[in-house]
Amino acid sequence: MKTKHTPGPWAVYENKGSTRLRIMSDAVPYDVATMNHAGSEEAEAANAALVAAAPQLLASLQSLVNTLEAAWSEKQLTAPRFIQCQLGTEVRHAIAAIAKAEGRA
Numbered sequence: 001m002k003t004k005h006t007p008g009p010w011a012v013y014e015n016k017g018s019t020r021l022r023i024m025s026d027a028v029p030y031d032v033a034t035m036n037h038a039g040s041e042e043a044e045a046a047n048a049a050l051v052a053a054a055p056q057l058l059a060s061l062q063s064l065v066n067t068l069e070a071a072w073s074e075k076q077l078t079a080p081r082f083i084q085c086q087l088g089t090e091v092r093h094a095i096a097a098i099a100k101a102e103g104r105a
Contacts, residue, residue, distance in 0.1 A: 004103065006032050008055025012048045021048040058101050065094050 007027040012035075015022045021035040021044060035048040068091055099105040 005055070008059075010052040010055055012045075012052045021045065023048055023052050054101070058098065061094050062098055065091055065098065 006025045009026050010023050010032055011026065013022045013024055015034065022031050023033040023035065024030070025032050033051055035044050035051070068087060096105060
């Protein structure tokens with residue numbers, strides 16, 4: 001599926017003359033988001049870092065799910081059954097998170 005969000009990578013920049021941090025894409029010359037103080041500067045910086053990592057987190061999760069699904073379909077996953085069941089649950093959670101990130105849930 002083609003992504004609809006602003007392409008990554010995203011990075012955090014200080015917004016000079018303001019108390020907000022800016023999250024900007026390297027691919028486009030505008031803000032993806034701005035972060036206000038969330039109780040403390042430390043929380044603001046942590047939130048900004050998490051948001052800036054979103055494109056990379058999404059791509060990594062998609063890749064992981066695709067790899068696991070391919071291994072299952074090709075019968076290459078030889079873990080004990082209980083581990084496969086637990087992985088199946090986690091993959092369903094990952095698929096739900098991907099759908100949410102892509103605006104499909």
